[in-house]
Amino acid sequence: MRTTREILLETKKALPALAASKEKKNAALEAIANRLLAEKDEILKANAEDVEAAREHLGDVMIDRLTLTEKRIGDMAKGVLDVAALPDPEGRVLKRIERPNGIVIEKTSVPLGVVAIIYESRPNVTSDAAVLALKSGNAVILRGGREAFRSNEAIVKAIKHGLADAGLPEELVGFIEDTDHRSADEIMKAVGLVDLLIPRGGAGLIRRCVENAIIPCVQTGTGICHIFVDESADQEKALRIIENAKTSRPSVCNAEEVLLVHEAIAGEFLPKIKALLVDEREAKGLQPVELRLDEKAADIIPGTLAGPLDFDTEFLDYILAVAVVKDADAAISHIAEHSTGHSEAIITEDAGNAEKFTSQVDSAAVYVNVSTRFTDGGEFGLGCEMGISTQKMHARGPMGLEELNTYKYVIRGDGQIR
Amino acid sequence: MRTTREILLETKKALPALAASKEKKNAALEAIANRLLAEKDEILKANAEDVEAAREHLGDVMIDRLTLTEKRIGDMAKGVLDVAALPDPEGRVLKRIERPNGIVIEKTSVPLGVVAIIYESRPNVTSDAAVLALKSGNAVILRGGREAFRSNEAIVKAIKHGLADAGLPEELVGFIEDTDHRSADEIMKAVGLVDLLIPRGGAGLIRRCVENAIIPCVQTGTGICHIFVDESADQEKALRIIENAKTSRPSVCNAEEVLLVHEAIAGEFLPKIKALLVDEREAKGLQPVELRLDEKAADIIPGTLAGPLDFDTEFLDYILAVAVVKDADAAISHIAEHSTGHSEAIITEDAGNAEKFTSQVDSAAVYVNVSTRFTDGGEFGLGCEMGISTQKMHARGPMGLEELNTYKYVIRGDGQIR
Numbered sequence: 001m002r003t004t005r006e007i008l009l010e011t012k013k014a015l016p017a018l019a020a021s022k023e024k025k026n027a028a029l030e031a032i033a034n035r036l037l038a039e040k041d042e043i044l045k046a047n048a049e050d051v052e053a054a055r056e057h058l059g060d061v062m063i064d065r066l067t068l069t070e071k072r073i074g075d076m077a078k079g080v081l082d083v084a085a086l087p088d089p090e091g092r093v094l095k096r097i098e099r100p101n102g103i104v105i106e107k108t109s110v111p112l113g114v115v116a117i118i119y120e121s122r123p124n125v126t127s128d129a130a131v132l133a134l135k136s137g138n139a140v141i142l143r144g145g146r147e148a149f150r151s152n153e154a155i156v157k158a159i160k161h162g163l164a165d166a167g168l169p170e171e172l173v174g175f176i177e178d179t180d181h182r183s184a185d186e187i188m189k190a191v192g193l194v195d196l197l198i199p200r201g202g203a204g205l206i207r208r209c210v211e212n213a214i215i216p217c218v219q220t221g222t223g224i225c226h227i228f229v230d231e232s233a234d235q236e237k238a239l240r241i242i243e244n245a246k247t248s249r250p251s252v253c254n255a256e257e258v259l260l261v262h263e264a265i266a267g268e269f270l271p272k273i274k275a276l277l278v279d280e281r282e283a284k285g286l287q288p289v290e291l292r293l294d295e296k297a298a299d300i301i302p303g304t305l306a307g308p309l310d311f312d313t314e315f316l317d318y319i320l321a322v323a324v325v326k327d328a329d330a331a332i333s334h335i336a337e338h339s340t341g342h343s344e345a346i347i348t349e350d351a352g353n354a355e356k357f358t359s360q361v362d363s364a365a366v367y368v369n370v371s372t373r374f375t376d377g378g379e380f381g382l383g384c385e386m387g388i389s390t391q392k393m394h395a396r397g398p399m400g401l402e403e404l405n406t407y408k409y410v411i412r413g414d415g416q417i418r
Numbered sequence: 419m420r421t422t423r424e425i426l427l428e429t430k431k432a433l434p435a436l437a438a439s440k441e442k443k444n445a446a447l448e449a450i451a452n453r454l455l456a457e458k459d460e461i462l463k464a465n466a467e468d469v470e471a472a473r474e475h476l477g478d479v480m481i482d483r484l485t486l487t488e489k490r491i492g493d494m495a496k497g498v499l500d501v502a503a504l505p506d507p508e509g510r511v512l513k514r515i516e517r518p519n520g521i522v523i524e525k526t527s528v529p530l531g532v533v534a535i536i537y538e539s540r541p542n543v544t545s546d547a548a549v550l551a552l553k554s555g556n557a558v559i560l561r562g563g564r565e566a567f568r569s570n571e572a573i574v575k576a577i578k579h580g581l582a583d584a585g586l587p588e589e590l591v592g593f594i595e596d597t598d599h600r601s602a603d604e605i606m607k608a609v610g611l612v613d614l615l616i617p618r619g620g621a622g623l624i625r626r627c628v629e630n631a632i633i634p635c636v637q638t639g640t641g642i643c644h645i646f647v648d649e650s651a652d653q654e655k656a657l658r659i660i661e662n663a664k665t666s667r668p669s670v671c672n673a674e675e676v677l678l679v680h681e682a683i684a685g686e687f688l689p690k691i692k693a694l695l696v697d698e699r700e701a702k703g704l705q706p707v708e709l710r711l712d713e714k715a716a717d718i719i720p721g722t723l724a725g726p727l728d729f730d731t732e733f734l735d736y737i738l739a740v741a742v743v744k745d746a747d748a749a750i751s752h753i754a755e756h757s758t759g760h761s762e763a764i765i766t767e768d769a770g771n772a773e774k775f776t777s778q779v780d781s782a783a784v785y786v787n788v789s790t791r792f793t794d795g796g797e798f799g800l801g802c803e804m805g806i807s808t809q810k811m812h813a814r815g816p817m818g819l820e821e822l823n824t825y826k827y828v829i830r831g832d833g834q835i836r
Contacts, residue, residue, distance in 0.1 A: 019778065097799050103788050105798055112810055113780070195810055214629055216811040237833040244835035358828045360437065362531070370521050370831035379836065380523055380827070381515050392530055392613055392824040393634040394812040406810040409798070410776045413788035415655040417662035418797065 011174035029084035032162030046154035111137030113195035136404035220387030223253035223342035230348035296324035364397035429592035447502035450580030464572035529555030531613035554822035638805030641671035641760035648766035714742035782815035
């Protein structure tokens with residue numbers, strides 16, 4: 001087994017070859033897509049071993065996330081071609097300044113350098129992260145979870161073959177062979193070797209990165225998303241949006257976790273919520289949503305009384321915390337106190353409250369009359385994403401290709417001095 | 419004395435008042451400028467005490483940086499008005515995306531929140547930092563150095579009076595009263611209270627922030643700037659640029675520290691450098707530049723033989739490290755190994771080498787036939803700067819008002835679900 005440091009060093013060393021061969025990037029992505037398809041038997045075999053080993057300790061949802069099929073590998077390869085078709089983020093002139101002294105300053109987008117990602121069980125992240133990094137001109141360090149190790153290794157092998165087919169060094173994609181904490185810790189301290197670390201996984205991983213990383217790190221993906229139903233809301237619209245935000249895919253970060261309802265309509269609206277999310281779902285044989293109610297909501301509908309942590313928990317499940325609030329200001333204050341800064345929505349027909357909510361709520365995505373489920377690189381038209389940033393520095397919300405670039409100033413002149 | 423934590427809490431609490439009164443920002447800056455002028459006697463008196471106390475342990479250059487005069491306070495007030503006159507960075511729609519489903523996504527610039535700056539002796543940084551933060555919609559935490567404590571306190575008093583005059587809370591500018599390491603360490607860990615930390619000072623301070631801060635931090639200002647004189651250079655142009663970059667103000671971060679000369683012209687060019695930077699300066703009674711030469715350069719001109727650290731030191735003095743390199747590729751490699759990522763220049767008449775240098779050198783500012791001294795917010799036309807970022811995340815190079823903003827996505831629709 002090679003050490004993490006050896007892999008970091010060889011990835012850094014390979015980077016100039018990518019900078020010198022920008023024109024080969026798309027050919028490399030096409031070759032990678034072909035290799036993923038050509039090597040699907042090896043990938044499926046490795047994945048079957050991972051799944052077999054994981055059955056003992058993972059639940060059904062996690063096993064499903066881990067499992068690859070011929071179709072999923074096909075989707076992976078198609079995803080690679082989709083990224084290849086996106087505009088190249090490198091070399092855009094973001095701003096051009098001509099100064100009175102004749103110098104011309106071009107603020108120009110350039111790759112970050114080496115991007116590292118530490119992620120958990122889904123093996124398709126391996127190819128997504130690698131091709132997003134490569135398309136944006138970066139080398140990449142992949143440090144996946146233990147459960148998907150064999151699958152990731154087989155996918156990386158195919159990616160490296162694709163790079164070689166296109167005449168690029170295989171070392172542009174560095175695969176960390178050690179999946180214990182030490183390798184993650186070593187990446188977090190890799191000053192000069194890694195330009196950006198993206199932790200993608202549970203709250204524990206992200207906290208460890210924030211506390212221990214001395215290289216730049218973007219926090220991603222924790223979403224305690226709120227929907228506030230204003231007094232003036234179109235209640236039918238509100239019901240459709242909440243049903244979508246809570247139940248279409250509860251395990252993802254842009255799903256709704258908290259419902260805030262204006263007190264003037266709570267008596268009318270909350271029974272409709274209970275009917276929609278509990279009674280109708282039960283009648284249809286679907287899993288009902290467990291409602292965790294603050295005291296005012298519990299006076300109106302039946303449900304579990306919310307405990308002290310229920311408004312600060314990312315459930316990722318069929319659970320919804322519900323509170324009755326005095327007005328839009330109270331909703332905004334509640335969100336300021338409890339949100340993770342991911343996505344929040346107001347359902348309102350009042351333009352003033354919509355304006356107040358969008359200007360005062362300090363989250364990556366703030367919605368008016370739209371489901372929070374749209375916070376996603378694809379849905380935003382960015383084509384794809386490396387993760388959803390919940391911090392304010394560098395990138396906020398979905399991180400696509402442009403967010404994997406930085407810029408530099410290129411200044412041309414004819415002997416100017418100051 | 420109030421504790422650092424008390425000040426952080428009250429600053430955070432004051433922030434919404436600024437968000438709710440954006441239209442008062444310029445009036446507040448004008449009131450601050452007036453107050454700086456009106457309270458100049460108090461400021462000068464406080465400064466005289468600082469200077470008196472510092473004479474024992476600070477050298478002349480540092481005493482000069484610390485000293486305020488009536489004219490310098492006038493310049494400070496004028497600087498405040500210059501910032502007021504700049505375009506408001508808040509609320510710009512950076513990108514507008516209409517999706518096929520009818521939702522409209524606006525990527526909109528918004529303030530970071532609370533910006534903290536830890537800085538050393540120059541008291542004018544106090545007003546610069548405060549007004550840049552306020553103009554961009556941020557509250558600010560100021561933690562200056564011990565030597566300038568009384569001066570900073572008097573300046574902050576005037577600023578707070580100006581805020582009050584304009585009907586804004588004085589707490590928007592938080593002045594840390596404790597100047598020992600503990601207050602700096604507390605800011606570095608102030609998760610949830612400070613959105614961005616900008617250390618502005620020596621390498622030791624910046625290293626401490628990078629290693630210890632768990633809140634986002636932008637490294638600024640360390641500049642080991644290189645100038646490479648290519649075989650094809652217009653040598654007269656090169657001499658003018660090097661004289662400017664090395665001697666016009668050696669104590670600043672955009673001054674040249676290292677000269678790289680193509681071996682094909684070193685025999686002709688280096689004697690001109692010695693004549694210009696040593697002999698002519700001596701003849702004029704100016705401080706000559708000490709040349710620290712690698713072995714090849716030392717074969718051509720007299721000077722000190724460079725020690726192992728001379729190519730990795732920010733001298734901030736009349737000292738220049740000189741090396742002879744094989745070609746542009748060797749210059750680029752030398753820079754990759756030794757640069758701090760601030761500013762580098764190539765002097766060349768060869769378009770291919772200019773292109774190679776600008777595309778391969780990975781620094782915030784890369785120059786062709788221009789002095790590195792232009793890396794500055796004012797010279798770039800940004801109006802001003804909070805510091806020069808030498809990192810790649812969030813902002814690179816001069817940080818002006820736009821770089822003190824982040825963005826959020828505001829999404830409007832009519833009931834869209836996914």
